[in-house]
Amino acid sequence: MDTPYQNHIDKDEFNYVYEPAEDSFLLIDALEKEIDFLRKKNPLLCLEVGSGSGVVITAFAMAFPHCLCFCTDINHRACLMSQSTASHNKVFLECVNMNLVTCFVDKKFDVLIFNPPYVETESNDCLSNGIVASWAGGIKGREITDKLLDMVPKILTDDGIFYLLLIKENIPEEVKEIMLQKGFQANLVLERKVKNEHQIVIKFYR
Ligand SMILES: C[S@@+](CC[C@H](N)C(=O)[O-])C[C@H]1O[C@@H](n2cnc3c(N)ncnc32)[C@H](O)[C@@H]1O
Numbered sequence: 502m503d504t505p506y507q508n509h510i511d512k513d514e515f516n517y518v519y520e521p522a523e524d525s526f527l528l529i530d531a532l533e534k535e536i537d538f539l540r541k542k543n544p545l546l547c548l549e550v551g552s553g554s555g556v557v558i559t560a561f562a563m564a565f566p567h568c569l570c571f572c573t574d575i576n577h578r579a580c581l582m583s584q585s586t587a588s589h590n591k592v593f594l595e596c597v598n599m600n601l602v603t604c605f606v607d608k609k610f611d612v613l614i615f616n617p618p619y620v621e622t623e624s625n626d627c628l629s630n631g632i633v634a635s636w637a638g639g640i641k642g643r644e645i646t647d648k649l650l651d652m653v654p655k656i657l658t659d660d661g662i663f664y665l666l667l668i669k670e671n672i673p674e675e676v677k678e679i680m681l682q683k684g685f686q687a688n689l690v691l692e693r694k695v696k697n698e699h700q701i702v703i704k705f706y707r
Contacts, residue, residue: 502533505559509589510582518579519553519635523695528616528666529560531691531702536564544568544611550601550649551615555583562592573599575630601649602656611658616666617646642671654683663705668698680705
């Protein structure tokens with residue numbers, strides 16, 4: 502999976518939008534590891550929640566030219582950057598300024614991707630729709646993630662796949678248990694220790 506061209510981005514914009522970092526690239530590497538599996542599934546609709554600069558969904562769109570790719574972000578500037586990253590890499594992307602997936606109709610997406618704001622913070626920090634929304638995850642760093650978990654069964658097709666990035670402080674075992682209750686199995690796709698963070702990508706499927 503190729504890393505999208507990003508030189509079009511004005512670096513000052515990263516004061517307002519999440520700059521791609523090790524977590525973004527771990528997620529791309531995880532999708533790359535899954536590429537043969539995903540090709541066999543022939544996904545038609547893919548959604549990345551919280552696309553930030555758009556590097557992850559653009560990498561996906563470049564690898565799956567026949568898949569219609571969507572993304573959402575609560576940060577309007579992130580939506581504009583995602584759209585621009587896609588067009589500079591010559592792929593089509595429909596980006597919607599939205600809270601999680603609230604406005605999408607049921608059971609449409611074959612692939613769902615989320616690199617959430619995962620840092621433990623006060624709950625109030627989760628109310629941002631600016632740069633703080635990039636990292637502020639509230640209690641256990643899970644408040645935004647847990648909201649999306651509740652929406653996953655509604656948004657995914659019956660054999661859809663959900664890729665989620667977490668760190669150890671988010672207590673991945675608890676997340677797996679929550680998803681098990683919703684009928685999803687979990688597999689670890691990739692993990693990496695980066696500075697003081699242990700990042701993992703988990704795949705959920707029915
Ligand atoms: C850790 S950043 C990841 C950005 C990008 N996907 C990447 O991997 O580089 C989290 C992103 O989620 C967005 N976000 C946070 N809360 C959200 C919400 N409730 N709905 C949609 N997007 C949200 C943030 O604005 C930010 O762009």
